[in-house]
Amino acid sequence: MSLVLTEEQEMLRDAAHGFLERNAPVSALRKLRDENNPDGFSRDLWKEMAEMGWAGILVGETHGGADFGFVGAGVLAEEMGRTLTASPFLSTSILAATAFNKVANDAQKQENLPKIAGGEALYALAVDEARKHGPAKTAMQAEKHGNGFKLSGDKTFVADGHVADKIIVAARSAGSAGEQDGLTLFLVDAKAKGVSVERTQMVDSRNAARIRFDGVEATGEDVIGEVDGGYMALEGVLNAGRAGLSAEMSGSAQQAFAMTVTYLKERKQFGTEIGTFQALQHRAAHLYSEIELVKSAVLKALQELDANYGMAGPICSLAKAKAGEVAKLASQEAVQMHGGIGMTDEYDIGFFMKRIRVAQEMFGDGSFHADRLAQMRGY
Amino acid sequence: MSELETFRAEARQWLEENCPEEMRDGAAGEENICWGGRQWRFQSDAQKVWLERMAQKGWTVPAWPKEYGGGGLSKEEVKVLKEEMRKLKCRSPLESFGIWMLGPALLKYGTHEQKLHFLPPIARGEIRWCQGYSEPNAGSDLASLQCKCEDKDDHWLVNGQKVWTSYADKSDWIFVLVRTDPKATKHNGISFILIDMDQKGVSTKPIKLISGNSPFCETFFDDATAPKEHAPGVSAIVGEVNRGWDVAKYLLTHEREMISGGAGSVGNAMSSRGMGQVAADEVGREEGGRLADPLLRAKIAQAEVDGWAFLLTLERMKDEAKAGQGVGANSSMLKYYGTEYNKRRFEILMDMGGSEELEWEGERTADGKRARNWLRTKANSIEGGTSEVQLNIIAKRILELPGA
Ligand SMILES: Cc1cc2nc3c(=O)[nH]c(=O)nc-3n(C[C@H](O)[C@H](O)[C@H](O)COP(=O)(O)OP(=O)(O)OC[C@H]3O[C@@H](n4cnc5c(N)ncnc54)[C@H](O)[C@@H]3O)c2cc1C
Numbered sequence: 001m002s003l004v005l006t007e008e009q010e011m012l013r014d015a016a017h018g019f020l021e022r023n024a025p026v027s028a029l030r031k032l033r034d035e036n037n038p039d040g041f042s043r044d045l046w047k048e049m050a051e052m053g054w055a056g057i058l059v060g061e062t063h064g065g066a067d068f069g070f071v072g073a074g075v076l077a078e079e080m081g082r083t084l085t086a087s088p089f090l091s092t093s094i095l096a097a098t099a100f101n102k103v104a105n106d107a108q109k110q111e112n113l114p115k116i117a118g119g120e121a122l123y124a125l126a127v128d129e130a131r132k133h134g135p136a137k138t139a140m141q142a143e144k145h146g147n148g149f150k151l152s153g154d155k156t157f158v159a160d161g162h163v164a165d166k167i168i169v170a171a172r173s174a175g176s177a178g179e180q181d182g183l184t185l186f187l188v189d190a191k192a193k194g195v196s197v198e199r200t201q202m203v204d205s206r207n208a209a210r211i212r213f214d215g216v217e218a219t220g221e222d223v224i225g226e227v228d229g230g231y232m233a234l235e236g237v238l239n240a241g242r243a244g245l246s247a248e249m250s251g252s253a254q255q256a257f258a259m260t261v262t263y264l265k266e267r268k269q270f271g272t273e274i275g276t277f278q279a280l281q282h283r284a285a286h287l288y289s290e291i292e293l294v295k296s297a298v299l300k301a302l303q304e305l306d307a308n309y310g311m312a313g314p315i316c317s318l319a320k321a322k323a324g325e326v327a328k329l330a331s332q333e334a335v336q337m338h339g340g341i342g343m344t345d346e347y348d349i350g351f352f353m354k355r356i357r358v359a360q361e362m363f364g365d366g367s368f369h370a371d372r373l374a375q376m377r378g379y
Numbered sequence: 380m381s382e383l384e385t386f387r388a389e390a391r392q393w394l395e396e397n398c399p400e401e402m403r404d405g406a407a408g409e410e411n412i413c414w415g416g417r418q419w420r421f422q423s424d425a426q427k428v429w430l431e432r433m434a435q436k437g438w439t440v441p442a443w444p445k446e447y448g449g450g451g452l453s454k455e456e457v458k459v460l461k462e463e464m465r466k467l468k469c470r471s472p473l474e475s476f477g478i479w480m481l482g483p484a485l486l487k488y489g490t491h492e493q494k495l496h497f498l499p500p501i502a503r504g505e506i507r508w509c510q511g512y513s514e515p516n517a518g519s520d521l522a523s524l525q526c527k528c529e530d531k532d533d534h535w536l537v538n539g540q541k542v543w544t545s546y547a548d549k550s551d552w553i554f555v556l557v558r559t560d561p562k563a564t565k566h567n568g569i570s571f572i573l574i575d576m577d578q579k580g581v582s583t584k585p586i587k588l589i590s591g592n593s594p595f596c597e598t599f600f601d602d603a604t605a606p607k608e609h610a611p612g613v614s615a616i617v618g619e620v621n622r623g624w625d626v627a628k629y630l631l632t633h634e635r636e637m638i639s640g641g642a643g644s645v646g647n648a649m650s651s652r653g654m655g656q657v658a659a660d661e662v663g664r665e666e667g668g669r670l671a672d673p674l675l676r677a678k679i680a681q682a683e684v685d686g687w688a689f690l691l692t693l694e695r696m697k698d699e700a701k702a703g704q705g706v707g708a709n710s711s712m713l714k715y716y717g718t719e720y721n722k723r724r725f726e727i728l729m730d731m732g733g734s735e736e737l738e739w740e741g742e743r744t745a746d747g748k749r750a751r752n753w754l755r756t757k758a759n760s761i762e763g764g765t766s767e768v769q770l771n772i773i774a775k776r777i778l779e780l781p782g783a
Contacts, residue, residue, distance in 0.1 A: 281778075377683070
């Protein structure tokens with residue numbers, strides 16, 4: 001497959017670009033933060049996104065979706081990264097849609113996919129329990145109880161956890177923390193008895209939550225995929241999320257870089273534009289090169305998810321590792337090359353630095369994924 | 380079956396029937412390259428047969444038009460041919476500066492007569508070319524070159540010195556940047572001229588590199604000449620007189636792509652035994668299989684992330700070019716990143732090799748093969764324009780920064 005966007009994908013990108021610049025610029029995120037918006041995103045905006053087919057970008061046409069595949073989803077994520085658009089896109093339209101598409105049974109698909117496509121329900125994926133990502137480290141218990149299960153444990157860093165109607169949660173039905181075997185995925189109603197949600201205010205002003213499950217009852221029908229055999233299914237869903245976050249960070253890095261290059265051409269010191277200084281030129285040129293590498297890795301990961309879903313682990317790790325590291329560099333260089341103004345809350349660059357910090361941490365940082373690649377490559 | 384798949388099947392069959400067994404060791408290194416030229420001594424009959432068969436087919440330069448000795452293949456077909464050659468581990472039949480640099484420049488700036496005259500001998504490996512660009516006082520600032528070239532009615536008279544001329548002592552002809560108008564501004568008095576080295580006025584003197592090899596030379600022109608026309612209608616000058624800088628720059632983009640593609644030999648590293656496995660053999664593993672040296676492991680893992688992403692970028696840039704998109708100056712980005720990466724890779728290989736790979740002579744290390752390669756990589760970010768110069772080009776042409 002050719003490593004370029006198809007015409008259809010390019011049209012989607014152009015449309016998304018225009019729409020987001022008009023309707024969800026960085027100032028919209030700033031406003032949500034300043035007014036301490038309880039949702040952390042605009043429900044009206046989400047409704048419009050659903051009408052344009054974005055919410056169901058991964059949902060098949062039979063379930064009312066746009067069926068654009070992972071490259072399409074990545075194109076949208078990248079554009080949202082440019083404008084730092086806050087929305088439930090990652091958790092509902094990428095993570096949950098993938099879980100239902102790839103893991104769930106027909107009844108679950110029938111029940112949930114149309115709601116995703118219609119923007120009628122919000123979902124969250126609850127995996128991590130500690131400060132660093134590690135699905136196999138899951139300790140939350142799914143105790144067998146009659147015909148069903150009782151779920152108990154604490155989840156953290158759950159994107160959109162505070163607004164989700166339903167939570168997909170990974171719990172341990174067998175084995176012990178650290179083992180891949182013994183994990184099961186459950187679909188839990190956010191209002192179920194024993195679920196308590198605490199919204200966490202994060203550095204990026206986006207939505208996340210800590211969620212406590214205290215003997216929450218689940219039946220066999222709430223299981224997504226296989227009992228005890230959920231690890232690989234979860235990895236697949238996480239890979240989709242990693243690729244989506246990588247695409248988002250690629251967009252954020254490109255935008256932060258573009259703002260920096262513009263500033264280098266405008267700001268004058270010593271009687272000349274600061275962009276004439278070779279020390280800055282070379283750093284900018286290096287960053288340009290790094291960002292080009294990110295674009296390649298991200299596009300390849302998205303294409304691989306479409307073409308070869310089960311084999312996409314390594315390339316998704318590559319994309320996440322590379323995009324995370326480079327996006328951090330882009331935001332750091334952006335602040336430094338802006339000088340004092342880059343440190344002010346009034347200027348937008350800080351928002352990029354903050355969001356990138358969070359996105360690169362979610363579902364594994366650069367070290368996590370470089371380590372994973374090393375393991376996959378046998379060393 | 381699509382046309383492309385038909386072509387794939389045919390190409391594969393032809394390669395299977397025509398590529399000698401000895402030429403199917405894929406991994407063959409720099410020492411096994413067939414460079415061609417009048418002085419060339421084939422390392423084996425198989426090497427000779429392989430070159431002849433591929434040249435006959437036009438596949439030493441598959442993308443060039445058939446009338447100039449090429450295969451007349453489309454970009455897609457060339458990609459398929461390369462893929463099939465890789466699968467069968469066929470060696471490249473021929474490499475040369477003629478193929479990498481002069482050919483593309485002639486195809487763009489040469490006249491039909493020049494192409495007919497010069498390209499087929501390149502394609503067949505009969506004439507070996509070298510590159511006379513750099514001078515003692517014109518390196519990064521190439522356009523300040525001074526090698527003098529005077530119009531003597533029926534011929535050109537050339538006096539001056541070039542330096543760092545790779546393989547000049549093994550080449551037959553040289554493409555040279557000369558100053559034809561000393562009064563014009565820097566970039567406007569330069570011409571691109573083709574000179575037969577088989578004459579009294581041209582001499583070469585090898586220079587030894589830190590790796591112990593001497594692949595490049597000083598090249599002296601003392602009243603060297605080139606006829607106005609090497610054959611009827613075949614001008615010695617490519618492009619217009621005094622407009623050689625355009626040709627020179629265009630050729631450099633091809634040189635840079637070639638060098639960054641060479642750094643793509645990481646490609647093999649990614650698909651077969653990578654640095655991680657080599658390291659495991661050399662420094663051992665912990666229980667559980669991890670590399671025994673955790674800091675080395677981290678370095679390798681991070682380098683492999685960059686190496687793989689770089690390879691994908693080479694692929695993406697090719698695909699963008701095919702789709703008529705992309706930025707020409709990206710050859711500078713690829714050259715910069717690829718060569719810096721290659722240096723980094725060899726630093727790690729030396730780290731893991733420890734004292735064993737510091738041996739310089741003797742059978743155990745094949746005369747210090749890794750150490751010599753490590754030293755050779757240091758030139759990657761100098762030859763074809765230094766890394767700093769590539770960054771300058773990115774800043775100017777792509778980022779359009781002021782004063783760059
Ligand atoms: C192995 C090898 C093979 C070669 N083969 C050939 C060949 O076949 N034909 C040929 O013509 N040439 C060849 N070269 C020459 C090569 O192109 C030059 O060495 C190169 O262009 C640098 O020029 P220089 O050596 O004069 O270094 P200089 O230009 O003197 O550079 C010295 C240092 O200054 C830096 N510098 C210079 N200008 C700037 C600037 N504007 N901004 C920032 N930094 C700057 C450089 O990056 C470098 O670090 C070869 C070189 C090598 C090492």
